[in-house]
Amino acid sequence: MYLNRLQQDEVFVPVQLRPLEALTGMPNRKGMERAIVSNEKIVNVVSKRYGHIPNELFFGKAEERVIKTGLAYRRQTINRADRSFSMDFILTDSSQFSVGQREDTILPMLRFTNSYDGSERTSGHFGCYRKVCSNGLHVAQTEIGFSIKHHKRCVNLIMPELEGLFRKFMDNEFYTISDRFHQLMTVELLDTKAFVKEVLDRTKLFRYECSDTNDDPSKRAREVIEVLDREAVLLGTTPNLWLGYNAFNAVLHGSLRRSFSRQERLDKQLFETVCEMV
Numbered sequence: 001m002y003l004n005r006l007q008q009d010e011v012f013v014p015v016q017l018r019p020l021e022a023l024t025g026m027p028n029r030k031g032m033e034r035a036i037v038s039n040e041k042i043v044n045v046v047s048k049r050y051g052h053i054p055n056e057l058f059f060g061k062a063e064e065r066v067i068k069t070g071l072a073y074r075r076q077t078i079n080r081a082d083r084s085f086s087m088d089f090i091l092t093d094s095s096q097f098s099v100g101q102r103e104d105t106i107l108p109m110l111r112f113t114n115s116y117d118g119s120e121r122t123s124g125h126f127g128c129y130r131k132v133c134s135n136g137l138h139v140a141q142t143e144i145g146f147s148i149k150h151h152k153r154c155v156n157l158i159m160p161e162l163e164g165l166f167r168k169f170m171d172n173e174f175y176t177i178s179d180r181f182h183q184l185m186t187v188e189l190l191d192t193k194a195f196v197k198e199v200l201d202r203t204k205l206f207r208y209e210c211s212d213t214n215d216d217p218s219k220r221a222r223e224v225i226e227v228l229d230r231e232a233v234l235l236g237t238t239p240n241l242w243l244g245y246n247a248f249n250a251v252l253h254g255s256l257r258r259s260f261s262r263q264e265r266l267d268k269q270l271f272e273t274v275c276e277m278v
Contacts, residue, residue: 005134009079011055011087013039015116020045036116039082043117051148051155053122055114058157059087062112062124065162071095078260084115086260088136090129095170097178099242100185104235105131108174110144110162113260120260122146126169128177132231133250138264139177139271142169183278184242189228192239193217195277196224199248202273205266206256223251245274 020028020035023042036044036052046052066073066089076088089110096107109129113120124144128137144165147158189195196217200208206220217225228247232239248270253263 006074006076006088006090007078009077009085011059011077011079011085013055013079013082015039015052015054017046017050017052038116041082043083052116053114053148053155053157055085057155058114058122059085059112061157061159062087062110063089065159066110068161069163069166071166083117084113084120084260086111086113088112088129091166095174097175099178099181100235100237103132106137106178106181107131108166108170109136110166111136111138111260112144122148123261125264126165126173128174130246132234133227133246135246135249135253137246137249137271138267140169140173142173180275181242184245184274185240187241187278189239189241189244192225192228192244195239195241195244196221196228196248198277199244199270199273203266203269205248205252205270220251220255223255224248227251241274241277245271248274 016037017034018037020033023035023037031047032045033048034046034050035042036046063075072092073089074092076090078086089112091108091110096105098105107129109127110124111127112124114122124146125138126140126142126144128140129135130137142165144162145160149156149158197208200206200221207218208221210216210218224247227250228239228243231243231246235243237243249267252258252266252270256263258266
């Protein structure tokens with residue numbers, strides 16, 4: 001039921017490399033000869049040697065590799081202003097575990113990101129997907145490497161087979177991460193506001209206080225507290241470090257405006273910070 005919440009944006013938007021001078025009617029300097037036009041908007045200006053990787057090529061090859069593993073999956077796609085994009089493959093076979101209550105199920109996930117404005121590198125990594133909050137947990141270290149060869153008039157993208165990488169991730173990292181998740185579940189939070197303030201003091205993700213003269217929780221801090229308390233009720237348990245980490249994760253990926261790569265780095269920072277409290 002939770003997988004019905006997956007975001008389904010259109011990521012295969014029309015994109016062209018067009019001469020900048022033809023678009024503007026003005027001469028351009030060397031190194032700024034072409035414009036990337038995504039869905040009828042100029043989103044980047046690049047050199048004539050720039051090797052553009054369209055989503056059809058990158059995400060298409062990624063899905064081909066996932067299909068070849070023979071694993072069942074559901075797909076989530078995110079489009080941010082026709083500039084940056086992600087495609088998640090959530091593996092729905094028997095490779096999963098639960099943290100605490102059975103309803104709190106974790107599935108392995110692969111995320112691929114691409115951008116037309118240069119804000120994201122073309123990349124892929126493994127992670128985890130938590131059904132309860134419909135969020136990815138980007139705490140895994142396993143990256144998916146690519147070889148990108150630029151030719152005179154095209155780009156050749158060489159992507160590795162994923163079956164071996166997936167097996168390595170499952171054997172070496174997925175269930176190791178689960179142990180850390182279980183450890184967080186064992187530590188109850190007696191004061192959720194104090195927990196949120198301590199995490200924010202350590203990470204500087206955003207401000208806890210409303211202002212210099214008002215010590216009440218800020219809008220984002222209240223959002224974290226509300227998510228934490230709501231999930232504790234939903235799962236029939238007391239607030240704990242696991243739910244605390246996920247409450248921050250929900251706000252990070254749902255409310256804060258950060259690039260995909262920045263969200264991934266902050267997610268790992270949050271996870272390590274909360275793990276230090278065990």
